[in-house]
Amino acid sequence: MLHVTIIGMGLIGTSLGMALRSADEKDAPLGKILLTGYDKNPRAVTDARGRLAIDREARTLKEALHEAQLVIVAVPVQAVRQVFEEIGPLLPNGAVVTDVASTKAQVVAWARELLPRTVQFIGGHPMAGREKSGPQAAERTLFERAIYCATPTSETGERAMQVLEALVEQIGAKLYYIDAAEHDAYVAGVSHLPFVLSAVLVDAVSRSAGWKEMQPLASTGFRDISRLASGDVEMHRDICLTNHEALVRWIDEATSSLMNLREAIETQDSQALTQFFEQAQAGREEWLQSKPNMRPGEEFFENFGAGQAADRPSLFGRWGKPKQK
Amino acid sequence: MLHVTIIGMGLIGTSLGMALRSADEKDAPLGKILLTGYDKNPRAVTDARGRLAIDREARTLKEALHEAQLVIVAVPVQAVRQVFEEIGPLLPNGAVVTDVASTKAQVVAWARELLPRTVQFIGGHPMAGREKSGPQAAERTLFERAIYCATPTSETGERAMQVLEALVEQIGAKLYYIDAAEHDAYVAGVSHLPFVLSAVLVDAVSRSAGWKEMQPLASTGFRDISRLASGDVEMHRDICLTNHEALVRWIDEATSSLMNLREAIETQDSQALTQFFEQAQAGREEWLQSKPNMRPGEEFFENFGAGQAADRPSLFGRWGKPKQK
Numbered sequence: 001m002l003h004v005t006i007i008g009m010g011l012i013g014t015s016l017g018m019a020l021r022s023a024d025e026k027d028a029p030l031g032k033i034l035l036t037g038y039d040k041n042p043r044a045v046t047d048a049r050g051r052l053a054i055d056r057e058a059r060t061l062k063e064a065l066h067e068a069q070l071v072i073v074a075v076p077v078q079a080v081r082q083v084f085e086e087i088g089p090l091l092p093n094g095a096v097v098t099d100v101a102s103t104k105a106q107v108v109a110w111a112r113e114l115l116p117r118t119v120q121f122i123g124g125h126p127m128a129g130r131e132k133s134g135p136q137a138a139e140r141t142l143f144e145r146a147i148y149c150a151t152p153t154s155e156t157g158e159r160a161m162q163v164l165e166a167l168v169e170q171i172g173a174k175l176y177y178i179d180a181a182e183h184d185a186y187v188a189g190v191s192h193l194p195f196v197l198s199a200v201l202v203d204a205v206s207r208s209a210g211w212k213e214m215q216p217l218a219s220t221g222f223r224d225i226s227r228l229a230s231g232d233v234e235m236h237r238d239i240c241l242t243n244h245e246a247l248v249r250w251i252d253e254a255t256s257s258l259m260n261l262r263e264a265i266e267t268q269d270s271q272a273l274t275q276f277f278e279q280a281q282a283g284r285e286e287w288l289q290s291k292p293n294m295r296p297g298e299e300f301f302e303n304f305g306a307g308q309a310a311d312r313p314s315l316f317g318r319w320g321k322p323k324q325k
Numbered sequence: 326m327l328h329v330t331i332i333g334m335g336l337i338g339t340s341l342g343m344a345l346r347s348a349d350e351k352d353a354p355l356g357k358i359l360l361t362g363y364d365k366n367p368r369a370v371t372d373a374r375g376r377l378a379i380d381r382e383a384r385t386l387k388e389a390l391h392e393a394q395l396v397i398v399a400v401p402v403q404a405v406r407q408v409f410e411e412i413g414p415l416l417p418n419g420a421v422v423t424d425v426a427s428t429k430a431q432v433v434a435w436a437r438e439l440l441p442r443t444v445q446f447i448g449g450h451p452m453a454g455r456e457k458s459g460p461q462a463a464e465r466t467l468f469e470r471a472i473y474c475a476t477p478t479s480e481t482g483e484r485a486m487q488v489l490e491a492l493v494e495q496i497g498a499k500l501y502y503i504d505a506a507e508h509d510a511y512v513a514g515v516s517h518l519p520f521v522l523s524a525v526l527v528d529a530v531s532r533s534a535g536w537k538e539m540q541p542l543a544s545t546g547f548r549d550i551s552r553l554a555s556g557d558v559e560m561h562r563d564i565c566l567t568n569h570e571a572l573v574r575w576i577d578e579a580t581s582s583l584m585n586l587r588e589a590i591e592t593q594d595s596q597a598l599t600q601f602f603e604q605a606q607a608g609r610e611e612w613l614q615s616k617p618n619m620r621p622g623e624e625f626f627e628n629f630g631a632g633q634a635a636d637r638p639s640l641f642g643r644w645g646k647p648k649q650k
Contacts, residue, residue, distance in 0.1 A: 127544040147541055176541060183542075189530045190543035194550035196586060197522045199605035203586075204578040205514045206608030215615045216472055216501060217508075218515035219452040224549045225519035226612070229605040237598040240590045251587045253529040255580065261521060261528075262576045265565045273562040280524035280554040283531030287551070290540045 002033045005068040007061070007083060009039040009048040011130060011232075012100050013074030014138035017053030019171035022140050029166035030070075038064035047135040065090045070098075070163055077101035078238040084114040093118040096163045100124055102187065102235065103243040104151045104180035112155070120160035123151035123180060126173060127191070133232040141172075148173040151180040188246035192239055193254060196247070198228035199236070330361045330393040331379065332386070332408060334369040336455060336557075337425050338362070338399030339463035342378030344496035347465050354491035355395075363389035372460040390415045395423075395488055402426035403563040409439040418443040421488045425449055427512065427560065428568040429476045429505035437480070445485035448476035448505060451498060452516070456555040466497075473498040474512075476505040513571035517564055518579060521572070523553035524561070 004020065006013045017035055025032050037054035038061060039045045045057045058064035065071065065087060073083050080101050091097065097119050101107050104123045111121040128146035130137055148168040152161055168175045178186075201222075205214060240247060264272035329345065331338045342360055350357050362379035363386060364370045370382045383389030390396065390412060398408050405426050416422065422444050426432050429448045436446040453471035455462055473493040477486060493500045503511075526547075530539060565572060589597035 127542055129544070129546070146544065149542070178542075182535075182538070186535055186539040186542050189533060189535075190539050190547045193529065194526060194546045196583070197526055198550055199602055200579055200582045200586060201519060201522055202605040202608040202612075203582045203601065204518065204575065206604070206611070207582075208514060208578070210507075210511055210514075211608075213507070214511040214515050215612050217452055217474070217503075217511050218612060219454070219471065221454070221519045221553050222515045222612075224552050225523055226609050227549050228546050229602075229609045230613075231602075231606070233599060233602040233606055236602045237595060240598050241593055241595060244590045244593055248587060248591050250529065251583060251590070253533070254525055255583060255587075257525045257528045257532075258521070258576060258580060258583075261525060262573060262580075265569045265576070266573050268566055268569055270562060270566060273565050274558060276528065277524055277554075277556075277558040277561045279531070280527040281556070281558055283527040283536075284551050284554045286531070287527075287540050287543060287547075288555075 002030050002069050003036070003067045004030070004033050004070045004072070005036045005038065005058070005064050006054065006072045006074055007038050007064065007087070008074035008079075009037050009041075009044040009053070009135050010074060010076075011133045011135070011137050012126065012142075013037070013039075013072070014044075014048045014051060014053045014135040015140065015142040016072060016074060016100070016126075016171065017048060018051060018138055018140040019143055020167070021052060021055070023170045029169040030163075036064050036068070044135050048138070051135060051138060053135070053138060061086055062090055065092065065095075068092055068095055070096050070167070072167075073097065073099040073101075075101075076232075076234050076238045077103055077107065077242050078234075080107050081110045081114070084110050088114050088116055091116060091119045095119045096160045097121045098124045098160070098164055098167075100126055101242075102191070102239050104149070104183045106242045108151060108153060108180045112153075120157040122156050122160040122164050123149075124164060124168075125149040125151070125183065125187070126171075127187075128173075129231075131227055131230040133235070144172040146173045147176045149176050149178050149183055151178060151183055153180070184243050185246045185249075188243055189250050189253075192243060192247050193250040195228040195231055195236055195239075196251060197254065198226055202226050202229040327355050327358045327394050328361070328392045329355070329358050329395045329397070330363065330383070330389050331397045331399055332363050332389065332412070333399035333404075334362050334364040334366075334373040334378070334460050335399060335401075336458045336460070336462050337451065337467075338364075338397070339369075339373045339376060339378045339460040340465065340467040341397060341399060341425070341451075341496065342373060343376060343463055343465040344468055345492070346377060346380070348495045354494040355488075361389050361393070369460050373463070376460060376463060378460070378463060386411055387415055390417065390420075393417055393420055395421050395492070397492075398422065398424040398426075400426075401557075401559050401563045402428055402432065402567050403559075405432050406435045406439070409435050413439050413441055416441060416444045419484075420444045421485045422446045423449045423485070423489055423492075425451055426567075427516070427564050429474070429508045431567045433476060433478060433505045437478075445482040447481050447485040447489050448474075449489060449493075450474040450476070450508065450512070451496075452512075453498075454556075456552055458557040458560070469497040471498045472501045474501050474503050474508055476503060476508055478505070509568050510571045510574075513568050514575050514578075517568060517572050518575040520553035520556055520561055520564075521576060522579065523551055527551050527554040 035054045036056045036058050037048050038058040126148045128142050360379045361381045361383050362370050362373050363383040433448050451473045453467050
């Protein structure tokens with residue numbers, strides 16, 4: 001019986017609980033688990049219990065961490081530091097601690113600073129989400145087939161990696177080992193820049209004098225490109241604060257691209273416009289085509305030397321252990 | 326029996342044919358119709374026939390327009406001018422001509438210049454689409470509950486409006502009368518700016534040295550915000566060319582908004598970030614809330630004086646005739 005504690009019963013924490021508990025105990029990679037949930041807002045814990053995301057509600061952090069063997073910190077990234085401070089003295093020896101925050105370098109630094117040497121930490125980031133937040137928005141299947149980043153450091157122990165691997169397998173996600181700084185730079189481009197552009201679109205049109213009249217003309221294109229603007233304000237703010245350097249670099253890239261396109265539009269340069277949209281179309285097609293190849297242990301390893309053992313997860317930028325076929 | 330001719334068997338033309346033909350003849354607002362399809366690419370016409378979008382394939386424009394009473398020009402906006410030139414001498418007296426192009430002021434000007442006085446023209450623009458193109462991507466239900474803009478001018482006759490109203494009703498869309506210039510300014514914000522930002526996102530990240538490694542990290546957020554970048558290159562180019570002034574104004578608005586957000590990120594201004602994302606969230610929520618109210622003749626008329634007859638569709642910016650309850 002593994003004692004698992006989830007701190008933070010928001011969208012991710014609650015969805016994780018639902019996904020973990022719905023696994024068949026006999027085949028579950030983590031084995032039999034006892035899941036305890038905690039949130040500074042007791043209402044969220046009750047809601048999570050009501051959604052069958054946890055076995056037990058904890059009213060204090062001390063209660064939540066008693067006998068805990070795997071602790072998942074599922075709070076917004078700016079709150080992680082304080083949670084680490086508070087749980088530091090309460091963590092049982094040998095516990096594995098992980099988090100789910102959207103940026104990782106800062107979290108890894110906080111873990112090094114604030115968590116005791118008697119526990120093992122490994123950073124995590126499931127690449128899944130919804131524009132809604134809170135336990136009521138949670139979904140048992142949120143992580144199915146999603147990429148789950150893990151950012152071990154040279155200090156990360158074998159057990160932490162094994163436990164996280166089992167957790168990721170149990171919720172149906174795919175493990176992806178990556179360096180924390182690289183993670184932050186990449187997700188700033190494919191995850192944070194998208195919500196920035198989405199919010200900018202809504203900001204630009206909703207400040208317009210014609211906004212009321214424009215609303216009925218907005219169709220599926222607007223709906224999709226503006227979707228992330230409905231996302232959690234606190235999460236967006238915290239990501240901007242903790243990943244500001246990488247994000248500003250991407251904003252500058254996007255601005256430069258936008259200026260190129262603006263120039264082509266203003267000068268009515270048909271050829272430049274065709275080229276721009278063709279490249280964008282091809283870029284997205286490349287991404288779409290890449291998706292079916294994302295099987296653990298396959299293809300990705302071809303980029304590495306054959307001398308490197310494929311089942312060692314300690315090399316950054318690699319898929320997790322190949323599954324038995 | 327109404328002879329309807331669709332010129333252009335792309336996504337929109339073929340979907341229109343499918344939607345029109347699937348209506349129950351007895352209750353169909355257009356009554357019994359005979360649908361002829363034409364495309365400069367004969368293969369597209371055959372494909373459209375195979376998808377039950379048309380009754381008859383025409384091999385020449387002359388054949389297509391013989392006895393035509395309603396002509397729907399469903400070609401990319403830049404091709405509209407040439408089609409108008411070619412059909413001008415072939416159009417039967419009294420025919421109603423409409424189009425489906427994404428920008429309207431230019432099309433209205435071409436119609437005035439190139440179509441004979443013996444026909445009636447009314448500009449149209451269904452606010453629906455897909456990122457795929459061609460007759461194979463067509464969908465019978467593409468226009469259901471979608472806004473269908475109509476841009477009559479002072480020269481537009483009553484019959485053209487009646488026929489377009491019936492067409493829009495038959496495909497399950499909602500008619501929205503609007504001035505052509507206003508249409509172009511508004512759709513530049515809610516329809517063209519979105520695909521510009523979508524293409525810019527893909528352009529920025531796919532030119533990066535880390536693009537290969539970033540691809541597996543891209544998740545549902547990237548998928549949605551980049552969706553329009555997969556759209557038809559020719560259509561995007563043509564929209565940029567025919568609506569460049571309005572679009573450049575919106576790009577400048579978006580750039581200004583992006584620069585504000587960049588400043589808040591770089592200076593780590595937590596309060597400014599919260600405010601920005603809160604406003605964007607609220608703006609999108611306002612749009613989402615406005616959707617259920619979009620019933621013809623309701624609410625929208627409240628913004629106009631009671632002295633104006635609600636069933637006259639000739640005032641710009643108004644919904645079509647209120648339905649019988």
